[in-house]
Amino acid sequence: MRTSVKIIIVGLCLLLGVPVWASTPEEDQAAWRAYYEQRFPKVPVEDFINGVYAIDPIGRENWEAIEEFPPYETAISNGEEMWETPFANGKTYKDCFADGPAIEGQFPYWDKERGMVITLPLALNECREANGEPPLKYKKGPIADLLAYIAFESRGQIIDVKIPQDDPRALAAYEQGKAFYFARRGQLNFACANCHVSSSGLTLRTEILSPALGHTTHFPVYRSKWGEMGTLHRRFAGCNKQVRAKPFPAQGEEYRNLEYFMTYMNNGLELNGPGARK
Known part of the structure; x- marks a missing residue:
């Protein structure tokens, strides 16, 4: 069976709530990539990290012009200052993350001892709390x-x-993250x-509508619609609201598992955040 057909059938089964044959994450990821390669045959795989601008040439021209003077530069500078500024106890984020700030590629990961997915924002707040600092809100502001x-x-x-x-x-x-992605919800009865x-x-x-392949590579993003930076889980919540469903808590289990699934689907792609979007 062609992989593009397979992943659509699996998705439809999940949408309809009927059982599907067992597939491994590796098989899912291979089918996922093959589906988008077949759907957009002129788009190089590595270009999917650019989201909708991989498939929208007019939008890409505008985006590339914006990227010449990116609206997220201030956020980068603010974030660097936060990283370097000591906590009240004299320690810094570097005491929690010995590899320095270039650590996004290590997340999300499965913590066997705690039995849960650990995302980067969660780890940052746990670092803060371990050093006597209040946690940051997860959707926007200093965390972004x-x-x-x-x-x-x-x-x-x-x-x-x-x-x-x-x-x-x-x-x-x-599997819970995958099921979330294909589950219909809200008054509009839409799934991701x-x-x-x-x-x-x-x-x-x-x-x-942007392809799902590459979706997690470029966050956080500055959205013109927001007029500010926002995190991946802010985007999750916004999508839920758009289909008139009640959003889940940012960094709750539902969204962390969703991020785990979506990021796994992007294995092999480069990180290119932060990004700018409409």
């Missing part, structure tokens, strides 16, 4: 600035999310996959 600096320092790293074979809870988290898999490249109102 700090993430922008880390993303900038991490550009070019290759995504390589692992799903440990010796812990079935890790696979369960991945309705827009970004089966309808990717089509136009909704005046917007071209």
Whole structure:
């Protein structure tokens, strides 16, 4: 069976709530990539990190012009200052992350001891709390600035999310994230996959729907619609609101597992955040 057909059938089964045959994450990822390669045969795989601008030449021209003087530069500078500024106890983020700020490629990961997916924003706040500092809000503001600096320092790293074979809870988290992606919700009865898999490249109102491949590579982003920086989980919440569904808490289990699935699907692609979007 062609992989493009396979992933659509799997997605439809998940949307309809009917059982599907078992597939490994590796098979899912191969089918995911093959689907977008077949749907957009003129787009180099590595270009999907640019989101909708990989498939929208007119939008790409405007985006490239914006990137000459990127609106996220201030966020990067603010984030660097946060990284270097000592906490009240004299320690800094460097005491939590010995590898320095270029660490985005290490996240998300499965923490076997705690039995949960650890994302970068969660790890940053846990560092703060361990050093007597209050946690940052997860959707925008200082957390987005700090993430922008880390993303900038991490550009070019290759995504390589692992799903440990010796812990079935890790696979369960991945499967929960996958199920979330294909589950319909809200008054409009839409799933993430309705827009970004089966309808990717089509136009909704005046917007071209971006392909899901590459979605997690460029966050946090400065959105013209927001007029500021925002995190990946802010975007998740916004999508839920658009289909008139109640958003889940940022950095709650639902969104962390969703990020785990989506980032795994991007294995092999480069990180290129922070980004600028409409």
